[in-house]
Amino acid sequence: MSWLLPLTVALPFTGAALGVALDHWLPEWVKQFPALVFSVATTVCAVLALAHSGSAPVHWFGGWQPKHGIAIGIAFVGEPLGAGMAALAGVLATAALLFSWHYMEEAPRLYRVLMLVFLGGMCGFALSGDLFNMFVFFEVMGVAAYALAGYHIEQLGPLQGALNFAITNSIGAYMILFGTALVYGETGALNLAQIGKTLAGHPPDALLVVAFTLILVGFLVKAAVVPFHLWLADAHAVAPAPVCVLYSGAMVELGLLGIARVYWTAFEAPFAMHAPDVRNVLLVVGIATALLGAVMAFLQRHLKRLLAYSTISHAGVMLAGVALLDHASLAGVANLVLSHGLLKGALFLAAGVLLREFHSIDELRLHGRGRELPLLGVLFGLAAFGLVGFPYVGTFLGHALIDDGGIELGHSWLPPLLMVASAVSAAAILRAGARIFLGWGPKHDPLLAPEPEEKPPEGRGSGPLMVVTVAALVTAGLVASVVPGLQDGTEHAAAHFMDRQAYVSHVLEGKPVDVLPDVPAVVHRATDASIAYGLGAAALTVLVTLFGLSGRRIPNVFEPPINVLKAAHSGIVGDYVMWLTVGTAVLGGVWILTLTRG
Amino acid sequence: MNRRARIAVFAVAAAGLAALLVASVVDLPAFGHYQGAYGNQLNREAVAERHTTNVVTATVFDYRGFDTLGEEFILFAAVVGVTLLLRRHKDSEDHQEVLRKADDDRVRSDAIRIVGLLAMPALFLLGLWLVAFGLVTPGGGFQGGVLLAGSLFVVFLAAGFRPYAHLTPAHWADSAEGSGAAAFTLLGLGPLLAGAAYLHNFLGSGVRGTLESGGSMTLLNWATAVEVTAAMVLLFSEFLESYVLPSVRPLQ
Amino acid sequence: MSYLPYIVAAWLFVVGLYGIVTSRNLIHLAVCLTVTQSSTYVLLLAIGYKHRATAPIFYGVPVGSRAVDPVVQALTLTDVVVSVTVVALILALTVDIHRDAKTVDPDEIEAFRG
Numbered sequence: 027m028s029w030l031l032p033l034t035v036a037l038p039f040t041g042a043a044l045g046v047a048l049d050h051w052l053p054e055w056v057k058q059f060p061a062l063v064f065s066v067a068t069t070v071c072a073v074l075a076l077a078h079s080g081s082a083p084v085h086w087f088g089g090w091q092p093k094h095g096i097a098i099g100i101a102f103v104g105e106p107l108g109a110g111m112a113a114l115a116g117v118l119a120t121a122a123l124l125f126s127w128h129y130m131e132e133a134p135r136l137y138r139v140l141m142l143v144f145l146g147g148m149c150g151f152a153l154s155g156d157l158f159n160m161f162v163f164f165e166v167m168g169v170a171a172y173a174l175a176g177y178h179i180e181q182l183g184p185l186q187g188a189l190n191f192a193i194t195n196s197i198g199a200y201m202i203l204f205g206t207a208l209v210y211g212e213t214g215a216l217n218l219a220q221i222g223k224t225l226a227g228h229p230p231d232a233l234l235v236v237a238f239t240l241i242l243v244g245f246l247v248k249a250a251v252v253p254f255h256l257w258l259a260d261a262h263a264v265a266p267a268p269v270c271v272l273y274s275g276a277m278v279e280l281g282l283l284g285i286a287r288v289y290w291t292a293f294e295a296p297f298a299m300h301a302p303d304v305r306n307v308l309l310v311v312g313i314a315t316a317l318l319g320a321v322m323a324f325l326q327r328h329l330k331r332l333l334a335y336s337t338i339s340h341a342g343v344m345l346a347g348v349a350l351l352d353h354a355s356l357a358g359v360a361n362l363v364l365s366h367g368l369l370k371g372a373l374f375l376a377a378g379v380l381l382r383e384f385h386s387i388d389e390l391r392l393h394g395r396g397r398e399l400p401l402l403g404v405l406f407g408l409a410a411f412g413l414v415g416f417p418y419v420g421t422f423l424g425h426a427l428i429d430d431g432g433i434e435l436g437h438s439w440l441p442p443l444l445m446v447a448s449a450v451s452a453a454a455i456l457r458a459g460a461r462i463f464l465g466w467g468p469k470h471d472p473l474l475a476p477e478p479e480e481k482p483p484e485g486r487g488s489g490p491l492m493v494v495t496v497a498a499l500v501t502a503g504l505v506a507s508v509v510p511g512l513q514d515g516t517e518h519a520a521a522h523f524m525d526r527q528a529y530v531s532h533v534l535e536g537k538p539v540d541v542l543p544d545v546p547a548v549v550h551r552a553t554d555a556s557i558a559y560g561l562g563a564a565a566l567t568v569l570v571t572l573f574g575l576s577g578r579r580i581p582n583v584f585e586p587p588i589n590v591l592k593a594a595h596s597g598i599v600g601d602y603v604m605w606l607t608v609g610t611a612v613l614g615g616v617w618i619l620t621l622t623r624g
Numbered sequence: 625m626n627r628r629a630r631i632a633v634f635a636v637a638a639a640g641l642a643a644l645l646v647a648s649v650v651d652l653p654a655f656g657h658y659q660g661a662y663g664n665q666l667n668r669e670a671v672a673e674r675h676t677t678n679v680v681t682a683t684v685f686d687y688r689g690f691d692t693l694g695e696e697f698i699l700f701a702a703v704v705g706v707t708l709l710l711r712r713h714k715d716s717e718d719h720q721e722v723l724r725k726a727d728d729d730r731v732r733s734d735a736i737r738i739v740g741l742l743a744m745p746a747l748f749l750l751g752l753w754l755v756a757f758g759l760v761t762p763g764g765g766f767q768g769g770v771l772l773a774g775s776l777f778v779v780f781l782a783a784g785f786r787p788y789a790h791l792t793p794a795h796w797a798d799s800a801e802g803s804g805a806a807a808f809t810l811l812g813l814g815p816l817l818a819g820a821a822y823l824h825n826f827l828g829s830g831v832r833g834t835l836e837s838g839g840s841m842t843l844l845n846w847a848t849a850v851e852v853t854a855a856m857v858l859l860f861s862e863f864l865e866s867y868v869l870p871s872v873r874p875l876q
Numbered sequence: 877m878s879y880l881p882y883i884v885a886a887w888l889f890v891v892g893l894y895g896i897v898t899s900r901n902l903i904h905l906a907v908c909l910t911v912t913q914s915s916t917y918v919l920l921l922a923i924g925y926k927h928r929a930t931a932p933i934f935y936g937v938p939v940g941s942r943a944v945d946p947v948v949q950a951l952t953l954t955d956v957v958v959s960v961t962v963v964a965l966i967l968a969l970t971v972d973i974h975r976d977a978k979t980v981d982p983d984e985i986e987a988f989r990g
Contacts, residue, residue, distance in 0.1 A: 043697075048799075087822055088822075093669075150694065158688075162691050162694035165958050170705070177708065189982075197896070204645075236644050598983055600896070610641055611636075611641045614640070615640055638893060642890045649879060654879065663947045666932075677933060677935040679933065691954055695958065710972070760935055766953060
């Protein structure tokens with residue numbers, strides 16, 4: 027079944043290329059169909075690949091199987107977490123294209139062409155088993171994404187957002203490339219399994235630590251982790267809503283998948299003795315991101331920017347889950363990625379509908395106007411509620427597994443912090459929803475910074491298709507915590523993901539993977555601790571939402587740090603690159619001192 | 625953050641980063657002592673396996689051909705992106721409109737025109753040669769494609785915008801670019817449908833050192849050349865139109 | 877001096893970043909980005925180099941003679957194409973920004989705050 031894997035890339039790419047080749051000869055009424063057809067076909071392949079991912083089929087491109095124990099070709103590995111990400115990317119892309127049917131009605135065919143290339147890039151990155159190939163697909167995703175961010179060329183915001191996006195993410199990509207070159211120099215290999223095999227038993231030298239830092243920073247930029255996150259809010263604020271669905275739902279999460287994959291296949295062996303140092307540093311970074319993202323979300327009145335900071339906050343939670351280096355937490359991250367992607371996607375599409383109907387995306391200017399769209403309001407509220415982590419709803423399973431992993435490792439301080447972060451970010455969304463759809467709260471709020479207005483894309487009416495798409499994503503996202511067998515399935519998949527020796531012998535020697543036993547289709551009762559945290563998050567969310575709506579000023583002691591935070595997010599690319607360099611130097615410095623010790 | 629503070633903080637961080645990078649590169653094998661298994665194996669075996677004497681091209685189009693597919697689509701996406709970003713009207717601008725509005729910038733010096741227009745076919749032939757013999761001697765689809773596009777740019781330099789625009793109509797460039805990219809993916813898809821791996825070489829390896837070597841690599845090579853030429857032409861044309869059509873207002 | 881090419885690569889990487897952070901012109905910034913990327917070319921090609929070896933092209937040269945690594949050359953080729961594309965996009969954005977904001981100074985573009 028490994029032939030499904032290349033199709034997830036070849037299909038969208040072929041669709042995109044034919045879209046341009048035939049652009050001038052296809053009649054106007056054929057505008058939307060081809061892209062949608064290719065997107066659906068890709069999604070079907072990805073879902074089928076996921077269904078068959080238990081045996082982790084390996085596809086060697088060009089038929090170049092490893093010779094004399096050396097991998098000379100490029101491999102795609104269809105293991106469950108990668109195939110799952112490809113499937114999620116396909117679902118979100120299809121939803122975005124469906125939504126765009128009416129929303130971006132007047133969009134040139136080239137918009138849909140770029141969406142297909144974006145999809146192909148994401149699928150390729152998720153499935154690749156070769157370090158340089160990951161870089162190539164990282165750039166495919168990147169270039170398509172930069173162009174899509176700058177779509178509304180007639181306003182300055184999108185152009186600057188796209189520019190900041192392009193420059194910071196390209197620097198991240200070049201860091202990955204520098205790190206890849208270093209690894210190649212040391213191991214002579216580009217295939218992840220081969221690198222892992224060569225580095226087993228290798229002591230951690232400065233080269234490996236720096237290469238690890240550089241590659242990780244590249245992925246952390248994509249994952250919008252502090253202090254590499256500054257580009258994301260700009261890009262989300264200005265890109266069209268359907269594009270933001272893909273950014274927040276899949277692209278950011280792929281950065282985290284990249285980190286996990288590179289660590290568990292290549293770097294786990296040399297760093298094994300110092301795993302706690304890797305874990306602790308990434309945990310601190312993850313928690314800082316989760317909290318900072320939540321606070322910044324609360325300070326926004328531009329709805330898409332608010333949602334973008336909420337994504338950053340969730341990315342921090344996901345990084346913390348990956349950082350725990352434990353299979354339950356990794357499974358939790360997979361579940362969180364799934365539910366968050368669906369729900370956040372729905373929220374962005376809802377924001378798009380608001381922009382289309384009322385020509386504004388500003389929470390205060392939209393005050394009360396959402397009362398004309400009650401169905402949308404209900405969906406918005408449900409999606410926001412799903413992000414809170416209330417027991418058995420939406421993101422609960424993801425949070426619960428991450429919390430459980432943390433507690434088992436003795437980090438009992440982790441769940442409360444993550445609870446606060448998710449509560450505050452969810453509260454920001456609920457506050458905005460209440461203000462817009464219920465008319466609660468004052469019309470002026472000095473806490474929130476004003477933003478430039480955004481023009482909606484041209485198009486005639488809004489069709490019911492747009493709301494139906496939102497409803498479908500919300501429903502799927504809400505039930506993600508109670509899908510029978512999902513918890514066991516993701517836990518098994520995560521355990522396999524972390525097993526480097528099995529991966530190496532499977533990819534290089536064809537040794538079959540222990541096929542996952544038939545996963546019982548049950549929903550487990552969550553641990554008491556996670557239920558408590560879920561309820562706590564819900565309660566805290568309600569409190570913070572009400573505080574936000576009350577219009578009370580925050581205590582003066584908080585003002586200076588908040589002003590510092592706001593100043594740092596200046597929109598100037600020179601600042602962003604400076605923070606990127608600082609972050610890299612600090613990460614690298616800490617790890618050089620800790621990982622090469624002893 | 626004000627500029628001076630930013631530069632000061634950056635300087636410290638950059639010094640740290642530089643130290644880290646230097647610390648890492650001294651762990652590499654000394655310069656000139658490459659010992660990697662991957663490269664050495666390809667050098668030993670590529671000629672025998674595919675009868676291509678240019679092992680780099682064999683790597684680009686066969687052993688690591690899938691990377692080249694990704695790279696083609698990076699180029700493709702960037703060109704589509706640039707077209708999207710520099711567009712001026714709702715529908716793709718009619719080519720005749722562009723020609724009509726362009727200022728008359730005919731090159732007046734006969735010497736430049738004659739030398740340029742003599743150089744153009746020579747460069748074009750050189751480009752074709754680079755592509756065709758890319759499997760045998762240094763060259764390939766990318767290198768030759770850039771030169772082919774360059775030879776078309778020489779027409780702009782030597783004769784002015786209108787001759788160049790007549791030579792490179794946007795519709796054809798778009799179609800060529802899309803066709804080149806589509807051809808690459810479809811050439812890979814063929815073997816997949818026949819049960820082999822994606823991008824598996826077919827057509828037999830031919831005779832070493834001749835044009836008839838490398839099997840389907842030759843086709844991939846030409847598809848790439850077509851795509852790269854068209855992409856470079858499109859990029860150049862898009863930027864050039866911003867330059868020669870200053871009176872056109874941006875999209876409102 | 878057997879590490880000089882690698883050190884040059886490290887230097888290029890950092891100096892390109894310096895150029896980006898201090899840039900007053902987006903076109904200059906795009907070129908500085910290519911300087912940063914060129915450090916990866918230097919690093920890759922230097923890693924693959926062998927003393928007294930020839931190019932990995934065996935036309936008229938017997939197979940089995942000492943040749944440098946073809947893989948890094950293929951990677952660098954891919955790398956160069958990536959660079960072209962990213963710079964093209966950034967320059968296109970610059971053209972549009974100049975049209976809208978009448979400036980190409982990255983510190984002066986003021987679409988965002990906080």
